[in-house]
Amino acid sequence: MGREGMGLYDRMNGIGAHEVIIETPDHALALANLPPKHLEDILWAYRDRMVDLKRDFRLRFILIFKNHGAAAGATLEHTHSQLIALPIVPTNVAAEIEGCRSHYLQKERCIYCDIIRQELSERTRIVADNPEFLVVTPFAPRFPFEMWILPKRHSAYFEESQKTQFELLARILSESLRRLDRALSEPAFNFILHTSPLHEKTGDFYHWHIEVIPKLTQVAGFEWGTGFYINPVTPEESAKFLRDVEI
Amino acid sequence: MGREGMGLYDRMNGIGAHEVIIETPDHALALANLPPKHLEDILWAYRDRMVDLKRDFRLRFILIFKNHGAAAGATLEHTHSQLIALPIVPTNVAAEIEGCRSHYLQKERCIYCDIIRQELSERTRIVADNPEFLVVTPFAPRFPFEMWILPKRHSAYFEESQKTQFELLARILSESLRRLDRALSEPAFNFILHTSPLHEKTGDFYHWHIEVIPKLTQVAGFEWGTGFYINPVTPEESAKFLRDVEI
Numbered sequence: 354m355g356r357e358g359m360g361l362y363d364r365m366n367g368i369g370a371h372e373v374i375i376e377t378p379d380h381a382l383a384l385a386n387l388p389p390k391h392l393e394d395i396l397w398a399y400r401d402r403m404v405d406l407k408r409d410f411r412l413r414f415i416l417i418f419k420n421h422g423a424a425a426g427a428t429l430e431h432t433h434s435q436l437i438a439l440p441i442v443p444t445n446v447a448a449e450i451e452g453c454r455s456h457y458l459q460k461e462r463c464i465y466c467d468i469i470r471q472e473l474s475e476r477t478r479i480v481a482d483n484p485e486f487l488v489v490t491p492f493a494p495r496f497p498f499e500m501w502i503l504p505k506r507h508s509a510y511f512e513e514s515q516k517t518q519f520e521l522l523a524r525i526l527s528e529s530l531r532r533l534d535r536a537l538s539e540p541a542f543n544f545i546l547h548t549s550p551l552h553e554k555t556g557d558f559y560h561w562h563i564e565v566i567p568k569l570t571q572v573a574g575f576e577w578g579t580g581f582y583i584n585p586v587t588p589e590e591s592a593k594f595l596r597d598v599e600i
Numbered sequence: 601m602g603r604e605g606m607g608l609y610d611r612m613n614g615i616g617a618h619e620v621i622i623e624t625p626d627h628a629l630a631l632a633n634l635p636p637k638h639l640e641d642i643l644w645a646y647r648d649r650m651v652d653l654k655r656d657f658r659l660r661f662i663l664i665f666k667n668h669g670a671a672a673g674a675t676l677e678h679t680h681s682q683l684i685a686l687p688i689v690p691t692n693v694a695a696e697i698e699g700c701r702s703h704y705l706q707k708e709r710c711i712y713c714d715i716i717r718q719e720l721s722e723r724t725r726i727v728a729d730n731p732e733f734l735v736v737t738p739f740a741p742r743f744p745f746e747m748w749i750l751p752k753r754h755s756a757y758f759e760e761s762q763k764t765q766f767e768l769l770a771r772i773l774s775e776s777l778r779r780l781d782r783a784l785s786e787p788a789f790n791f792i793l794h795t796s797p798l799h800e801k802t803g804d805f806y807h808w809h810i811e812v813i814p815k816l817t818q819v820a821g822f823e824w825g826t827g828f829y830i831n832p833v834t835p836e837e838s839a840k841f842l843r844d845v846e847i
Contacts, residue, residue, distance in 0.1 A: 416821075416822065416825045416826060418820075418821030418822060418824075418825050419821060420818075420820045420821045423818070424818065425818065425820060425821070426817075426818035426819065426820025426821065426823075427820075435821070435822070437822060439826070443825070443826030443827055443828055444826065444827035444828070445824075445825065445826055445827035446825075446826065446827075448827075543820060543821040543824055544821070545821050545824055545825040546825075547825075564824075566824060570673075571667075571670070571671065571672065571673035572673065572819060573665075573667045573672060573673025573674070573790060574663075574665030574666060574667050574672070574673065574682070574790040574791070574792050575663065575665060575682070575684060576673075577665075577692075577790055577792055577811075577813060578663045578665050578690070578692065578693075578792040578793075578794075579663060579686070579690030579691065579692055579693065580690055580691035580692035580695075581690055581691070
């Protein structure tokens, strides 16, 4: 007997998409070495594929991410990012959305807008800043040198970004990755685009952003057992180190 | 300004305990090489420390786990396990408990008791079996060769196990780790004791157990972005391989 008839366990349909975005034809280059103008084209490719795929109403969420380096799970050396479209809203995404909704219900404000305001006033966790984006080490980072790239304009949907945002996102993403490379000698890292589930009205309280996770520590028994993360470096130290490095 | 005055972010008190259980004085031995009788003493040490620490009512949860090998996050070579007592119930534990409670509310049965019944009838995911314990590869494993060690007697609290259970748990844990070593050439692994939060009435619906996670694949962008796990090996294949290996 296969998985049919397993009364205990739920099923979902098998619809989805998995696309690989090859970031450059040059095998020797990494994302951080590409000119910002080239990065901008990659971001447009993310957006164009999302806009196209979201016409399929069976898809509920589109994940865009990059694994760089073997320790971050990259199995191909040639620099690339990936798009996976899913027929359900993933657990972690649902939890993040719920957290934002609950903050909004209490305060009538978006939590990421609050974070941006607070980080700009504290100034101790800023890595990079431009008119459209802010890069910070989050107040409670799971990992050393974790970075969040936050759009200053409130929007739940990455794919609805303005043209000028793509240009400034490309510049600050390039700067952030070069800072990471210089500060930590080209570490393995993941980045993950956090954006709203498709066809859901999250516009008031959700705020798309990118999370960058360098792979410097191992996820071990404590993390698996709790969902909490042991991080030996304060975000203020991480931010200062990334900010001060010469690029 | 430090973390004080950060209105956005919650605080908890700093009470806790972190203890290291040194499993043998012999630096050259691994847990899988120790005689079952010796493993039994280690399990009694877990239990005795839990019974002692739970007298402190400020502690809400005791996590016992083992990191074996650098890829599993072990930073000390000498074989050891760890106990961390926390003043809150961790996210992952709360989610597991909630899942069990919800199954119980629907069916008036413990989900782990249901799983044991189903696995004993299917017999395709069994790794080892004795009168008190069943070792299976779970139906939806996150990782290749993930194993769950399930007590056949329903109980939410590891520390309330019967004396005879310690003996049979030591034997089956030893067997499982030796199967893993032989099947996969001594891989890095974590094991985590899942047991009820302290001072909570979970007795009807929760069921303590041990989860063993070999470290063979990298957690990458897809996993971080979704909370879902890509696993290229079916649990039936993993179980057969572990079951058939000569130990």
